[in-house]
Amino acid sequence: MRRLLMGTLGWTSSLFSVAFLTSVAAGSAQAFTAYVSNEKGNSISVIDLDKMEVTATVQVGERPRGITLSHDKKQLFICTSDADHIEVLDLDTLKVVNTLPSGPDPELFTLSPDGKTLYVANEDNNMVTVLDVDQGSVASEIPVGTEPEGMGVSPDGKWLVNTSETTSMAHFIDTSTHEVIDSVLVDTRPRYAKFTPDGKFVWVSSEVGGTVSIIDAATRKIMHKVTFEIPGVRKETIQPVGVAITDDGKTAFIALGPANRVAVVDVASYKVEKYLLVGQRVWQLAFTPDNKLLLSTNGESNDISVIDVADQKVTKSITVGELPWGVAIR
Amino acid sequence: MTDKPTMQATVTRKAAIACIAATLLLGGAGAVALAQDSASSPGASSPGASSPSATAPGATNSGAGEGSGAAEAGTTESTDNAKPGDDWPCMQRLQPELSIGAMWNGPDPAEAADSWRKDAAVEAVVEQVAPRRVPQQEAIDALHRFAAGYDKDRPAVMTKVFAGLFETLNDERDSIIRGIRHFNERQQKLADRIQAGMKTLDGLDPVSTDVKIAEQRQAVQDQVSWDSRIFDDREKLLPLVCDQPVVLERRLFALSRAIQTEINGQK
Numbered sequence: 173m174r175r176l177l178m179g180t181l182g183w184t185s186s187l188f189s190v191a192f193l194t195s196v197a198a199g200s201a202q203a204f205t206a207y208v209s210n211e212k213g214n215s216i217s218v219i220d221l222d223k224m225e226v227t228a229t230v231q232v233g234e235r236p237r238g239i240t241l242s243h244d245k246k247q248l249f250i251c252t253s254d255a256d257h258i259e260v261l262d263l264d265t266l267k268v269v270n271t272l273p274s275g276p277d278p279e280l281f282t283l284s285p286d287g288k289t290l291y292v293a294n295e296d297n298n299m300v301t302v303l304d305v306d307q308g309s310v311a312s313e314i315p316v317g318t319e320p321e322g323m324g325v326s327p328d329g330k331w332l333v334n335t336s337e338t339t340s341m342a343h344f345i346d347t348s349t350h351e352v353i354d355s356v357l358v359d360t361r362p363r364y365a366k367f368t369p370d371g372k373f374v375w376v377s378s379e380v381g382g383t384v385s386i387i388d389a390a391t392r393k394i395m396h397k398v399t400f401e402i403p404g405v406r407k408e409t410i411q412p413v414g415v416a417i418t419d420d421g422k423t424a425f426i427a428l429g430p431a432n433r434v435a436v437v438d439v440a441s442y443k444v445e446k447y448l449l450v451g452q453r454v455w456q457l458a459f460t461p462d463n464k465l466l467l468s469t470n471g472e473s474n475d476i477s478v479i480d481v482a483d484q485k486v487t488k489s490i491t492v493g494e495l496p497w498g499v500a501i502r
Numbered sequence: 503m504t505d506k507p508t509m510q511a512t513v514t515r516k517a518a519i520a521c522i523a524a525t526l527l528l529g530g531a532g533a534v535a536l537a538q539d540s541a542s543s544p545g546a547s548s549p550g551a552s553s554p555s556a557t558a559p560g561a562t563n564s565g566a567g568e569g570s571g572a573a574e575a576g577t578t579e580s581t582d583n584a585k586p587g588d589d590w591p592c593m594q595r596l597q598p599e600l601s602i603g604a605m606w607n608g609p610d611p612a613e614a615a616d617s618w619r620k621d622a623a624v625e626a627v628v629e630q631v632a633p634r635r636v637p638q639q640e641a642i643d644a645l646h647r648f649a650a651g652y653d654k655d656r657p658a659v660m661t662k663v664f665a666g667l668f669e670t671l672n673d674e675r676d677s678i679i680r681g682i683r684h685f686n687e688r689q690q691k692l693a694d695r696i697q698a699g700m701k702t703l704d705g706l707d708p709v710s711t712d713v714k715i716a717e718q719r720q721a722v723q724d725q726v727s728w729d730s731r732i733f734d735d736r737e738k739l740l741p742l743v744c745d746q747p748v749v750l751e752r753r754l755f756a757l758s759r760a761i762q763t764e765i766n767g768q769k
Contacts, residue, residue: 404603430597432604449607452755472752
């Protein structure tokens with residue numbers, strides 16, 4: 173009941189009380205803009221990546237976590253978890269223009285490559301909701317393991333991988349039938365699933381297990397597990413969450429949670445080349461479209477870190493709202 | 503029942519709660535015993551008390567959600583006695599001890615950990631910026647001013663400052679964590695007593711005409727009401743108390759980042 177009530181309040185406030193805390197500065201056409209969801213701040217920070225500063229903060233529904241851009245990059249879909257729906261932010265006006273049904277407690281989602289379908293992990297009811305974006309309606313629900321979270325879709329759109337935190341599985345779902353075809357047991361508390369650009373492998377991070385499992389997408393067997401050791405960091409502090417892989421498929425970056433580090437992994441050898449110190453409780457990662465910069469959201473230090481991908485160096489930290497969680501860049 | 507004992511009870515209860523708050527927010531554990539003493543000696547009944555809280559006994563383990571595994575990871579050097587299956591009452595994941603590597607990217611601070619106290623200037627700046635009463639930005643500004651006084655030896659000196667801050671704030675954090683555990687143990691005992699009282703009430707006929715049973719029932723009822731109020735008041739403090747280790751961790755990270763800026767210019 174509380175959740176329902178709060179959800180209603182959040183929905184109402186999002187429709188009628190979208191507020192700008194600072195004025196919007198229009199960036200140049202070439203400038204990249206980052207959007208960061210602030211889980212506790214109930215807001216989206218807009219960051220001009222030329223100026224390297226926050227240009228606007230938009231209040232949205234309660235507990236925004238996963239965010240992703242629409243196919244045309246004109247809208248931002250936002251999992252407002254405690255509002256129990258998805259909000260659609262128009263990126264020209266920075267106003268919430270629509271809400272989409274999502275099932276309860278949407279945490280993370282992924283957009284199909286054709287932009288027509290959102291696959292939403294519903295943490296509370298052990299379902300993946302399949303959402304028709306154009307119709308704004310639920311196409312189907314797929315029962316999965318307990319506490320679904322990580323969502324990865326193959327580049328050809330034929331496979332969806334969902335991780336269930338409590339069951340410690342990566343579920344392979346056929347997107348044409350919406351059926352779970354296979355489930356792969358990984359290490360404890362899998363958080364994120366990411367296909368390699370060639371679609372051949374899926375990288376699944378396990379927060380408590382402290383590993384990243386690399387699964388062959390065709391055979392659905394674990395081919396390798398990346399482990400992490402950082403001098404001066406207690407092992408249980410190393411908690412892999414977000415995964416980002418460069419478009420050329422050569423380098424992977426793994427956010428290591430309260431270790432406050434991002435691991436740089438050579439994909440060919442699976443060797444960890446560096447551990448970059450970013451901010452506190454590093455959670456999700458996103459590249460700029462040209463792959464030159466990588467941003468990390470740092471939940472405890474309320475900032476994002478900017479990483480130069482070629483130099484593998486942290487060049488800047490930018491303060492955002494409270495408890496930054498997700499990040500998307502256009 | 504007169505107003506006087508009720509007021510005394512209220513004052514005692516408030517003192518007990520304030521005592522717990524001050525103790526945990528300032529990092530000590532000893533004064534919690536005072537709160538326990540107060541709680542176990544209600545002295546007077548509290549007519550305004552709510553009925554015994556049925557949720558109280560179950561509320562001692564609210565922190566399983568995000569962080570069930572971390573409490574098992576105590577190390578030999580940690581003074582926190584985290585045990586497998588141990589109750590940790592906070593929603594925040596327990597990190598029994600901070601990791602230097604999660605804070606620091608500069609020169610190896612191992613040697614500085616032994617030597618920072620031998621440098622009077624370093625010791626003074628650590629004492630100046632470590633306390634939480636000093637606003638974080640003020641502390642950062644002080645570190646930058648301090649660093650400006652050094653040139654070639656700046657990396658070595660600032661590494662000592664980091665070592666001193668890490669030791670000081672980690673010790674304080676450790677003390678708070680022990681205080682929270684102590685707090686939780688007291689809550690568990692109080693919850694057990696509330697449960698026992700409710701069980702006793704179940705065995706006493708509420709419509710009995712026997713005066714002794716009626717008096718006994720009233721006494722148990724009063725005790726349960728009092729204990730429940732104490733329990734509930736303490737629970738309200740929990741979010742604030744549980745946040746303190748994180749507050750310290752955040753402060754240490756921010757100060758460490760300022761020091762590293764002085765060493766390697768990273769913004």
